[in-house]
Amino acid sequence: MSKKITPVSFVPRFFGAFGQFFKYMGSGDYAARCQQIAAGDVLASETEPQTITETVEVIREIEVAAPALDTVSSDGAYQLLQLLQQEARFIDFTQESIDGYDDADVGAAARQIHAGCAKVIQQHFTIETVKDAAENSRIDIPVGYDAKQVKLQGRVAGDGPYTGTLIHPGWKVVETRLPKVASTDSLHILAPAEVEV
Template identity: 30%
Template sequence: MRLGIALRAFWKALFDRAAAERVAIALDAPIDARIEQPTPAAASEPTAKTAPSPKPAPAQNPAITLLATLQRDARLIDLIYEDLDQYQDAQVGAAARPCLKQCRQSLDRILKIDKLVASNESEAITVPADASVARYRWIGESPASDGGTAKLVHPGWQATEMQLPQWSGQAADAEIIAPAQVSAS
């Protein structure tokens, strides 16, 4: 159960800024504050009957929605799971080129992706002393303590907007990435 909660929190925080902030607050709160203990007065009060809340509409994990979009538009999963050992490199490249172009078009449509650092590779940049490990990853040895000057190896990427398609399926189908395709024989 804890693994499921951790994975749900990870994906939710990855694609939803407000959820990420709530997770950060929950993780940073003192343990005593995280556990709500019923007060003696509250425990002795009779509970009022409330009307059952309406069943929430089925939802699909944003990661599944993104994968489904990339599969539908570019057949990305088909390419990834294809046994490429049976093909020559030129054939793999010829198949990958249109897939990658379609993936980029899909990502451009549903996400605004920008470089995390606006400098070019191999340029010297200043890494703030309080830099998050999610923003800067030192390759090799990092300075003894505070940030400092470093050579940019890769600028990183960040999503600045996300407009995933709204899923409207049934709860039983929430984990389907792509339907099986069939034809009359």
């Protein structure tokens, strides 16, 4: 007996689409499964369930804690938000309810916001991949690798070296070109109120 599928409303679909876009771009396996579904192929989860018993030994999981900062400077964050607002109206978009708009209107707005955000990133940052290799290619990870730059998944035994499949090359900032400001007193004002008189 098939399980009834409940339709998803617009807002969860919209934000889900952004998440699925990055997941699709970041995983070749996931993209292949999406293409299977689009072609009408039946997934294994839609067939009769089978019980599979397998003993798996979990040797070690590597967890890297988020960096703890002694001091936090919000000036750079304010600057970036200001730039995103100026070029892409980013704050306007995230603060406004989109429930009353149809998919076509939201799609057109998202295209403009994407172009503006891309312009800000390209002008003020140089971003490169962490691993310069094609996705789904086999790469070697040496002993003593930097766990902040490389995240190992699956069964991790010993201290390396390791050989694995590159799922996502990662991103890193190699240069920042945020504008210099003489005073940081009003950086928290992301966009001034506009009054026509």
